[in-house]
Amino acid sequence: MDSTKEVSIELLKGLLVENTMLKVDPETITTDTILFGEEGIGLDSLDALQMIVAVEKHYGLEIKDPTMARDALQSLGVLRDWIQLRLTSASGS
Amino acid sequence: MNTSKATTPHGPGFRFIDHFAQAQEGQLGTAEFHLHPDLWFFRDHFPGNPLMPAALLLESAAQASGILWMALSGPVAEIPATPLFVAGVDSLRVLGPAYPGDTLRTSVELLKEFGTLAQFQVETSTSAGVIFRSRLTLSRQLKG
Numbered sequence: 001m002d003s004t005k006e007v008s009i010e011l012l013k014g015l016l017v018e019n020t021m022l023k024v025d026p027e028t029i030t031t032d033t034i035l036f037g038e039e040g041i042g043l044d045s046l047d048a049l050q051m052i053v054a055v056e057k058h059y060g061l062e063i064k065d066p067t068m069a070r071d072a073l074q075s076l077g078v079l080r081d082w083i084q085l086r087l088t089s090a091s092g093s
Numbered sequence: 094m095n096t097s098k099a100t101t102p103h104g105p106g107f108r109f110i111d112h113f114a115q116a117q118e119g120q121l122g123t124a125e126f127h128l129h130p131d132l133w134f135f136r137d138h139f140p141g142n143p144l145m146p147a148a149l150l151l152e153s154a155a156q157a158s159g160i161l162w163m164a165l166s167g168p169v170a171e172i173p174a175t176p177l178f179v180a181g182v183d184s185l186r187v188l189g190p191a192y193p194g195d196t197l198r199t200s201v202e203l204l205k206e207f208g209t210l211a212q213f214q215v216e217t218s219t220s221a222g223v224i225f226r227s228r229l230t231l232s233r234q235l236k237g
Contacts, residue, residue, distance in 0.1 A: 045207075045208060046232075049205065049207045049212055050183075056205070065207075
């Protein structure tokens with residue numbers, strides 16, 4: 001696990017663009033945009049799986065189950081905070 | 094390896110695995126399928142130049158992935174014979190042809206299981222080398 005890896009909204013948006021089937025212009029996605037479901041930009045469970053695999057590969061953090069995924073993937077801002085918290089915990093600082 | 098005759102929910106005309114072996118460790122398996130020259134698709138794909146359609150290479154890899162997923166889910170006898178469905182295909186590359194008389198060897202690894210979905214890395218070879226590679230996702234339910 002690499003706690004020095006950058007965790008920015010732009011980088012996470014890049015993972016989103018690369019790994020999901022976005023139906024909206026990426027430029028319209030902000031820190032707080034809801035990603036999944038009807039109230040969000042309509043990403044589905046397959047997109048969630050793709051993002052989970054991408055986050056695990058990029059940051060070495062395991063997202064174990066759908067409940068954890070639902071918590072972590074609410075928005076790019078929530079995901080950034082979720083990753084930062086776990087990287088910080090892992091580095092012991 | 095635990096080797097077994099492959100079982101899938103498909104009818105015999107649409108089963109593209111003969112044997113499957115699950116590795117003792119890890120979430121890995123290997124499937125084999127011999128391309129008998131009399132297989133139905135060779136006649137028309139293509140007349141005078143038979144080779145296995147890429148769509149069926151994908152289907153064979155998906156069936157190997159399904160067998161692995163079922164095997165990892167528990168003893169076969171305790172698993173309902175429910176079909177699995179292809180939900181997504183990523184990074185697909187066809188790297189060479191598969192001819193009548195070839196034997197396909199597909200290695201499959203479970204990358205991630207997530208709810209009703211599971212993602213696999215698959216790679217198929219013949220005696221000539223790797224001919225097909227992809228990452229594919231199976232679902233336990235049809236998306237409506």
